[in-house]
Amino acid sequence: MTSDIFVFVECKDSKPRKASLELLSIGREMASRFSSTLFAVLLGSGLKDAAGTVARYAGKTILVDNGSLAEYGWDTYGSVLEGILKKYEPMIVLGTSSATGKDLFPRIAARLSTAMVSDAVGIDLAGEGIKIKKPLYGGKVISWIAPRADSAVIVTFRPNSFAVNDAGESGEIIEEVAPVAGNPAMKILSSERKVSGKVDLQEADFIICGGRGMKAAENFAELDEIADLMGGRTGASRTVIDSKWRDYDDQIGKSGKTVSPKLYIGCGLSGALHHIMGMDTSKVIVAINKDPNAPIFQYADYGIVDDVFAVLPALKDELKKTREET
Ligand SMILES: Cc1cc2nc3c(=O)[nH]c(=O)nc-3n(C[C@H](O)[C@H](O)[C@H](O)COP(=O)(O)OP(=O)(O)OC[C@H]3O[C@@H](n4cnc5c(N)ncnc54)[C@H](O)[C@@H]3O)c2cc1C
Numbered sequence: 613m614t615s616d617i618f619v620f621v622e623c624k625d626s627k628p629r630k631a632s633l634e635l636l637s638i639g640r641e642m643a644s645r646f647s648s649t650l651f652a653v654l655l656g657s658g659l660k661d662a663a664g665t666v667a668r669y670a671g672k673t674i675l676v677d678n679g680s681l682a683e684y685g686w687d688t689y690g691s692v693l694e695g696i697l698k699k700y701e702p703m704i705v706l707g708t709s710s711a712t713g714k715d716l717f718p719r720i721a722a723r724l725s726t727a728m729v730s731d732a733v734g735i736d737l738a739g740e741g742i743k744i745k746k747p748l749y750g751g752k753v754i755s756w757i758a759p760r761a762d763s764a765v766i767v768t769f770r771p772n773s774f775a776v777n778d779a780g781e782s783g784e785i786i787e788e789v790a791p792v793a794g795n796p797a798m799k800i801l802s803s804e805r806k807v808s809g810k811v812d813l814q815e816a817d818f819i820i821c822g823g824r825g826m827k828a829a830e831n832f833a834e835l836d837e838i839a840d841l842m843g844g845r846t847g848a849s850r851t852v853i854d855s856k857w858r859d860y861d862d863q864i865g866k867s868g869k870t871v872s873p874k875l876y877i878g879c880g881l882s883g884a885l886h887h888i889m890g891m892d893t894s895k896v897i898v899a900i901n902k903d904p905n906a907p908i909f910q911y912a913d914y915g916i917v918d919d920v921f922a923v924l925p926a927l928k929d930e931l932k933k934t935r936e937e938t
Pocket of ligand 1: 822824850851864868884918921
């Protein structure tokens with residue numbers, strides 16, 4: 613095992629995702645703290661420009677640019693990443709707790725018999741080694757995990773766990789030609805990409821989330837307007853998705869997406885544990901609910917006990933004014 617730190621970089625539309633730039637930023641701090649080298653790993657097709665961006669964060673960028681990696685597949689990506697990690701033997705691998713990360717990293721950890729911490733939200737570099745912060749039981753318990761110094765570890769972090777620092781001097785780009793193994797038992801015949809044009813829910817700094825108290829699909833237009841004003845995104849509770857008021861893509865919670873925005877505003881949702889598990893690491897939580905005993909108020913930094921339909925127009929007007937002034 614080396615002392616190298618690896619960051620697996622995910623791309624969207626051939627550009628590194630913000631969540632990966634966050635990992636590169638904290639990875640750079642770790643590399644300077646432990647006098648180790650920060651590597652970025654980029655797998656895909658047509659990613660030369662992305663590698664150029666990433667190289668301004670990492671000491672070394674490993675690029676595997678291969679047509680067979682144009683679309684993510686656990687078999688293809690898994691075989692290439694496994695090969696690279698076996699070759700370079702890093703001390704720690706950082707990845708994002710995204711759909712891809714959740715699919716890929718447990719498989720890699722099993723194949724390499726490596727320890728893994730998933731869904732972490734922070735890291736402490738002040739002591740001897742590293743300590744990883746991971747919420748448990750829907751955020752009711754915060755655990756700190758110290759990986760053993762003599763064995764490698766894979767850690768996935770929720771998006772928005774770290775700030776993105778400024779890029780620096782460009783590091784070296786290493787083009788690896790790695791064999792891409794497929795799973796002969798499975799073949800993707802076709803795939804259709806849904807283009808939403810919305811801010812990525814997991815990467816949004818601002819989320820306004822509606823629950824059953826929003827009463828109807830059309831009332832979400834008010835939330836969309838506020839989200840647009842703030843350059844953020846509208847989310848929804850599962851009840852809303854089950855009622856077909858919004859797409860599943862908007863769902864926050866245990867069976868939806870995990871988010872950590874700078875500001876989360878919950879509108880007419882009760883704060884059931886299954887929902888809380890997906891948003892409790894938001895930096896500031898505001899709740900609007902007409903029931904003063906709604907559980908969401910136990911998690912909120914600021915609570916408004918009122919009818920959501922009275923509060924939202926006033927909030928929108930204030931935001932518009934502030935936007936016009938700036
Ligand atoms: C296995 C499993 C997985 C689940 N996964 C998820 C998940 O991923 N995400 C998720 O969200 N849920 C999930 N759930 C469901 C979860 O347990 C709750 O049922 C759901 O979150 C409740 O949604 P809600 O808060 O919108 O509705 P409710 O619990 O019905 O709350 C509605 C709230 O709106 C308030 N309200 C009503 N009218 C107004 C008004 N005019 N102004 C202000 N407030 C008003 C009410 O006081 C109430 O508190 C899951 C459940 C299970 C069993």
